Amino acid sequence: MNQIIGLTRYAQLIPVFPELAEIDIKMKPYFDRILRLNPPQASEYNFTNMFIWRHFYKFKAGLVNESICIKGLDKEGKGFFMFMAKDIESYVDTVKHIVSFYKKTGDEPIQLSRVEERFIEPLQHEFPDIRYEEDRDNYDYIYSASDLIELRGRKFDGKRNHIKKFKNHYTYTYERITDQLINSCIFLTDKWYSNKGNPSLKDDVIATKEALINFDTLGLTGGTIIVDDNVIAFCIAEGLNPDTAVGHIEKFDPSYEGIPQVISNEFCSHELSHYKYINREQDLGYEGLRKAKLSYHPVQILKKYRVFITPV
Numbered sequence: 001m002n003q004i005i006g007l008t009r010y011a012q013l014i015p016v017f018p019e020l021a022e023i024d025i026k027m028k029p030y031f032d033r034i035l036r037l038n039p040p041q042a043s044e045y046n047f048t049n050m051f052i053w054r055h056f057y058k059f060k061a062g063l064v065n066e067s068i069c070i071k072g073l074d075k076e077g078k079g080f081f082m083f084m085a086k087d088i089e090s091y092v093d094t095v096k097h098i099v100s101f102y103k104k105t106g107d108e109p110i111q112l113s114r115v116e117e118r119f120i121e122p123l124q125h126e127f128p129d130i131r132y133e134e135d136r137d138n139y140d141y142i143y144s145a146s147d148l149i150e151l152r153g154r155k156f157d158g159k160r161n162h163i164k165k166f167k168n169h170y171t172y173t174y175e176r177i178t179d180q181l182i183n184s185c186i187f188l189t190d191k192w193y194s195n196k197g198n199p200s201l202k203d204d205v206i207a208t209k210e211a212l213i214n215f216d217t218l219g220l221t222g223g224t225i226i227v228d229d230n231v232i233a234f235c236i237a238e239g240l241n242p243d244t245a246v247g248h249i250e251k252f253d254p255s256y257e258g259i260p261q262v263i264s265n266e267f268c269s270h271e272l273s274h275y276k277y278i279n280r281e282q283d284l285g286y287e288g289l290r291k292a293k294l295s296y297h298p299v300q301i302l303k304k305y306r307v308f309i310t311p312v
Contacts, residue, residue: 013026013027013030014027014030014061014062014063014068015062015063016062016063016064017062017063017064017069017097017098017101018062018101019062020060020061020062020069020071021060021061021062022054022059022060022061023050023051023054023059023060023061025051025214025217025218027047027061028047028051028217028218030068031046031047031050031068031084032047034066034067034068034084034085034086035047035084037086037087038084038085038086038087038088038090038091039240039241039242040084040116040240040241041116041118041140041240041241041244041279041302042114042116042140042302042304043140043240043246043279043281043282044082044114044138045082045084045114045240046238046240046246047218048211048218048220048238048248049248050070051210051214051218052206052207052208052210052211052214052248053203053207055203055206056203056206056207057072057073057074058072058073059071059072060072064083064093064094064097064098065090065093065094065097066085066086066090067083067084067085067086067090067091067093067094068083068084068085069081069083069094069098070082070083070084072113074113078111079111080111080112080113080306081098081110081111081112081113082112082113082114083095083112088118088119088122089122091119091122092119092122092123092126095112095123095126095127095309096126098110099127099309099311100311102311103311109131109308109309109310110308110309110310110311111306111307111308112306112307112308112309113135113306114135114138114304115132115304115305115306115307116302116304116305117302117303117304117305120132120305120307123307123309127309129309129310130307130308130309131307131308132305132306132307132308133305133306134303134304134305135304135305135306136285137282137283137284137285138282138284138304139282139283139301139302139303139304140279140280140281140282140301140302140304141279141280141281141282141283141293141294141296141298141301141302142244142277142278142279142280142298142299142300142301142302143277143278143279143280143296143297143298143299144276144277144278144299145245145268145272145273145275145276145277145278147296147297147299148264148265148268148272148278148296149265149268149269149272149273151163151265155297156297158295159261159265159295159296162257162258162260162261162262163258163261163262163265164258165257165258166256166257166258166259166261166262167258167262169257170227170256171227172225172226172227172232172262173225173226174223174224174225174226174266174267174270175223175224175226176221176222176223176224176270176271177215177220177221177222177223177224177234177236179216181224181231181234182212182213182215184224184230184231185212185222185224185231185234185251186209186212187231188231188232188233188234188251188252188253189205189208189209189212189251190205191253192205192251192252192253193205195253195254207249208249208251211236211248211249212236215236218238219238220236220237220238220248221236221237221238221245221271221272222234222235222236222237222267222271223235223263223266223267223270223271224263225252225259225262225263225266227256232252232253232256232259233250233251233252233253233256233259233260233262233263234249234250234251234252234263235247235249235250235263235264235267236248236249236250237267237271237272237278239275240279243275243276243277244275244276244277244278244279245272245275245277245278245279246278246279246280246281247278247279247280247281248281250263250264260292264296277299277300279302280293280296280298
């Protein structure tokens with residue numbers, strides 16, 4: 001057991017695989033220690049995402065040596081695994097452990113989800129017969145922070161025009177999210193859901209409220225736009241790795257023309273200027289969302305994969 005990571009302190013919270021436990025807020029320190037040793041690129045690999053989406057994906061966690069094994073269910077109800085390890089070698093060893101276990105219990109292919117490209121070659125070396133496929137709907141959009149803040153050049157003419165129109169019509173203030181603004185953000189989230197009229201977005205609302213209610217404990221950063229004492233937009237983010245912030249949540253009242261451009265620009269300017277890059281997560285296959293994310297001209301679209309290993 002590695003005392004540097006502090007496995008013994010968290011063994012009671014995170015059971016040893018094959019035992020699994022639901023994601024609990026008290027697990028955060030151990031997740032954070034692992035992720036600091038092997039900083040992720042993909043947006044899913046942080047405690048906040050695992051915690052706020054735990055009900056939707058039925059996330060459960062178990063320890064494999066010093067690594068964290070996450071088991072979940074996809075939209076079709078099929079099981080998948082995600083792993084957090086201190087380095088690539090430990091990652092592959094964890095996969096080997098899981099595959100060895102399932103040799104005894106079944107012959108269905110094991111699915112690894114949201115696998116970063118840097119893990120594909122090491123996995124192929126260990127498992128020559130693996131099958132993998134690109135998971136386009138879950139590619140991450142990564143932007144230059146300075147691009148989102150400065151909006152320079154012709155390619156951002158439209159964004160600057162939307163911001164100008166908003167500023168010409170409304171007097172507003174930008175305020176960082178504090179305890180005093182949490183309820184107003186929750187109110188806006190409910191309003192957003194009601195206006196969308198789409199029951200499938202209920203899980204998004206649950207995840208958003210989880211982030212807001214546990215805002216300080218999760219170590220999140222947030223900002224709001226306020227007009228006439230009402231929160232009409234907010235963003236929530238945190239550090240993903242030393243160079244990159246990940247934007248978890250953005251909600252706004254679409255009746256205010258230009259508000260999505262304003263909250264993005266103000267939030268990045270006030271809270272994220274010390275990062276080089278901003279990961280604004282995936283488009284989930286929604287055409288409108290994909291178009292919106294591409295319109296901000298990402299400097300990288302981070303590929304992710306589904307990997308299938310048959311435990312034979």
